Amino acid sequence: MGWALLAACMATTAVVAEGAPAVERSTVVLAAALIDGVAAKARTGVAVVVRGGRIVAIRDRGSPDLPRDAQVLDLGDATLLPGLIDTHTHIFLQGEVPAEGGYDAQLLKHPLAFRVARATVAVRRALEQGFTTIRDVETEGAGYGDVGIKQAIEAGIIPGPHMLVSTVSISTTGGYPLEDYAPEVSVPKGAQLIDGPVEARKAAREQLDHGADWIKVYMTHRSWLDAAGNLVSQPTLTVEELRAIVDETHGWGRKVACHAYNGIGLQRALDGGCDTLEHGLELSDAQIQQMLRQGTWYVPTVAVYFKDWDPADTASGQRDRKRTATHEVSFRKALKAGVKIAFGTDVGGFPWSESIAQEFAYYVEYGMTPMQAIQTATTRAAELLGKAGQIGSIAEGAGADLMAVRGDPLKDIHQLETPVFVMKDGRVFRNDTGAAR
Secondary structure (H helix, E strand, C coil): CHHHHHHHHHHHHHHHHHHCCCCCCCEEEEEEEECCCCCCCCEEEEEEEEECCEEEEEEECCCCCCCCCCEEEECCCCEEEECEEEEEECCCCCCCCHHHCHHHHHHHCCCHHHHHHHHHHHHHHHHHCCEEEEEECCCCCCCCHHHHHHHHHHCCCCCCCEEEECCCCEEECCCCCCCCCCCCCCCCCCCEEECCHHHHHHHHHHHHHCCCCEEEEECEEEEEECCCCCEEEEECCCHHHHHHHHHHHHHCCCEEEEEECCHHHHHHHHHCCCCEEEECCCCCHHHHHHHHHHCCEEECCCHHHHCCCCCCCCHHHHHHHHHHHHHHHHHHHHHHHCCEECCCCCECCCCCCCCHHHHHHHHHHCCCCHHHHHHHCCHHHHHHCCCECCECCCCCCCECCEEEECCCCCCCHHHHHCEEEEEECCEEEEECCCCCC
16 A cells, blocks of 8 residues: 555656646847837837747846846847738749749649749748748639648748738639630639629638638729820729628628729728728828728838839830829828828739848838838737737737847838848747857
8 A cells, every 4th residue: 555655646746747837948139229119219228038939028238137047149239120020922922024924824834832832932031031920912823822831830840920811812703814815715813703792702701711811802903094194993893792701701800901903993992891902002082081981901012013114115114104103192192191001012923032121111212200111010010910919019928029130220221121130939030140148
């Protein structure tokens, strides 16, 4: 009986020992300056304490409260910021290079495994550039591949940012490529095409059921200049079709992003209740006021429209130039009126090898202060995604997603294009500063 009691006690002791949580070591990140995403000014001489994938404290550099046994990463003269957020990406697009067959080749010639491999590189590049969260708004013919990439990142199989995905997206008959093939030839489309509110609701249900965090809807398609030189865009979904999608998606507790250039389709997007307006190349004063009343977010994606212009003496080249001219006017008006603006790039529309952060310079050129521009990709973007306080800020309790640049982005916004340090969930993915102790 004595031996049995001793054995039971030993077993109990072993269980307690094995079940005791391991003491997790803290990391202290030091930098010359800190932009926390919230305050209007940068702070100096700060220390950010990270433990268990979260920010647990922000202290003065010389504070006696800093944990003595922590790993210290001293980034020297760098400026520390929250991990950046891009709310409009396409990891399954790699730019549309005409010499390689453009958009069509990606859907017709590239096997899905090939496209997944390239998407894997794209998410790694996003993370290395300091973008620790992205909203991917459509797989462009790659089905539900974004759900799989997201799962692989979450499982630690591949490196990449936090992802919110929109899967297949929705448009109408005649409202999305591939196009200009013989009518008797069936070719794949880059989006799920619907006609009528019933099909629209069903498509939303399918995509939500298969893992969509957001639903992406195309409210305009082609654009051109009319005889008077005005930008015109082909409308796609009707208000009734969009309302069916919005109603279904909101019922699932999720939201709808609407691609819309201008005109009738953009107005339908607002009347149908879209949550975010993507691109918005031409916004009327009345539409801006409607966005303010409804709380609609504006994701302008400016830089991509300066890419690959056709010659100036062609109709398409004139359209390309008109797009950027009207876009600047719309951005400035929306900013002045107080429309909620979040950072988005449409990267994938231009190659992932380019800097994602090039978008910031346009925001500053169009009237934002550097701090306002940074906040579009930090606290403002987090608010759009429903994750305020979790990402996009350096604050106690937030996720330990950090990035740093060598210079001062408040003096030169281009500094954000050359990050030297990236941390996601408390794990360092890039460190070009040599900091270690």
